[in-house]
Amino acid sequence: MEAMMTGMINNIFFIVFPLIVYQMLATAGQRNFFVSHRFMMTVLFSVSLVLCMLFPYQFITDGYIFDLRQVPMIVGALYGGPLVSAILFLVASISRIIIGGDGMYIALLNQFVIAVGVPFFRPLYMRINRSRKIMLIFSISITSLLFNLFAGAFFFGNPIHDIVGIWIMLMINQGTIIALTALMIEHMQRQEYMYEAFLKHEKMETVSHFAAAVSHELRNPLQSIKGFVQLMKEYEYSRERQIEFHQTILREIDAAEELIEDYLVYAKPTYGQLEPIIVASEVSHVLKIMVPYANGKDVEMHTDELDESAEILIDRYKFQQALVNIIRNGIEAMPEGGKLVLTVKSSPTKVWIRVTDTGVGMTKEQVRRLGEPYFSSKLKGTGLGMMVTYSIISQMEGQILVDSEKGKGTEFTLEFANLATTKSK
Template sequence: MEAMMTGMINNIFFIIFPIIIYQMLATAGQRNFFVSHRVTMTVLFSISIILCMLFPYQFLTDQYIFDLRQVPMIVGALYGGPLVSAVLFLVSSGGRFLIGGDGMYIAIFNQFVIAAGVPFLRPLYMRLKRFGKIVLVFCISIASLLFNMLAGAYFFGDPIHDIIGIWVMLIINQGTIIVLTALMIEHMQRQEYLYNSLLKHEKMETVSHFAAAVSHELRNPLQSIKGFIQLMKEYDYSREKQVEFHSLILKEINAAEDLIDDYLVYAKPTYGQLEPITVSTEVHHVLKIMAPYANGKDVKMQIGDMDETAEILVDRQKFQQALVNIIRNGVESMPDGGTLAIAAKSSPAKVWIEVTDEGVGMTKEEVQRLGEPYFSNKIKGTGLGMMVTYSIVSQMNGQIMVDSQKGKGTEFTLEFPNIATFEKK
């Protein structure tokens, strides 16, 4: 009994291991078990068949040696189709021929019937719901074992009433394993399908957020332009007033162009020549640019520890843009004023730029959503600035890390590869 259980467990393992390997290695979102990995899965099921045949087990009496090779054969034929079924038949019949012994030709003929007949049931199998698939695969297993029982009784003269109990147990044994195998595959495919649907939903949601942000942001300058044009059409303004209107219209057009450029940077970033820059030099330059804005908000900008030797390989203009966006966000997070500190550190492999504010801070959920389209802590914000910032840093081999506490401020850390790592390559 112990040997029988050990052999059965081994056979079950030989069947499920290719399915587990597939689940680990297959690309997420594949809806058909064999579609994208047909060759791999055929090889794995062939190995299962061979191992099941090499390690059979005695069932109830010493006269019956049994294995579960039919399980991968039937499952492979249903999910893989005629070509996969033919390959599995060649493997199983070749293995059975080498093993030899009584019943060899019956077993090979039975395998041929499975390989030739089961693929015709594949279209029906794929249309059925889960319960229908379970019933069909169980019936195929029963039919296959009944064929073996009747053929054995006919050729070897064993009375049916003497062996019916053994074969009923074999039917239950193999039927249970093949049903569990089919359920495992169906569950895995369902998870893959749901994951694929989730990815599509997220993409559509991103597109809808983009559409909402574009329409929201472009409507304001377009409404202004439309209003000025209508006024100039209906009233006869002086030349001086018309020039003023022209100037305002051009200003709104430039605002709309800047917005579109920002979206293009996020959607399809384009960079000029990457060049080595000294981080401290760029930080001082950006702080000079942002000083008037910070002073107007009663925010003091402070330079902390600054590694004067730290260098990175980036697009200078885009790097400045990303740093400006982060500093502006930090300033705007301190409506009552405060201090914004910036520092730069380096190691032989990495360079870190830290921007710390004393602003309102964020919750963990808000930090996780940073960089998403149309997410912003500002009342009239669209989140576009941080979207662009994350895109810029990511495309230049960097990453952004955020540490924030509600009411205690936020620290942004920009991490880039040290230029020394590029020189070594």
């Protein structure tokens, strides 16, 4: 009994082995059992049935040797189709001929019937629900063993052993294992379908967020332009007042153009000339630009440490845009005022620009979602600024690291390759 259980467990492992390998190697989002990976799965199932044949086990009586080769053959034929079934038949037949011994011819005949007959059930099998699939594959398994029993007696004169004591137990044994195998495959496929549906939903959600953000942001300047044009059409204004209206309209058009440019930067970033820049000087320049805005929000801005030797290769203006977005977010995160500190540090291989504020901070979930379309921690924010910032830094082979705690502030770190290292290469 112990030897039988050991052999059965080995055979079960040989059957489960292809499914484990498939889960490990199949590409996420491109999984489709025995379709996207037909070659790989055919090889794995071939290995499975050969191992089952090489390591059979005694079943109930010492004189009856049994293995589970029919499981990968039937499963492969149902999920893989005629071509896979034919390949598995060739592998099983060659292996059985090499092994030799009693019952070879009935085994070859049985394998041929499985290879030819089972693929005809595939269209039906793929249409029915999971419970009916289990019933069908269980029935095919029992039928294959019944064929062995009666074909052996009819064609080769093999004596029919104890039907109750041996054959019914064989049918239950193999039928249960093949049903469990099918359940595992169906569960894997259900998970794959759910994952693919999630990816499609996520893409559609991103598109809808973009559409919402564009309409929301463009509506304000367009409505202003429309309003001034209607006023100028319906009423007579002085030349000075018309010039004032024209200037307002032009400002709104400029705002709309900047918004569209920001979206284009995210969707398909385009950069001017990449040039080596001294990071400390660029940070000081951006600091001067943002000081009036910070003063208006009662925020104190200063530098803690500026490494004058730190140098990176980047588009100067896009870098300034990204840094301005981060600083503005830090200032707006301190509605009651606070401090914002900039530092620049470097090593032989890396350059770090840190922006630290004493603002409201963010939760781990908010940090994780930074840079997503239409996500913002601000009530009236669209998330466009940080989305563009992440796109700029990423496309310039940089990285953004965020460390934040609710109520204690946030630290943004921009990490780039040190230009000295790039030059040495």
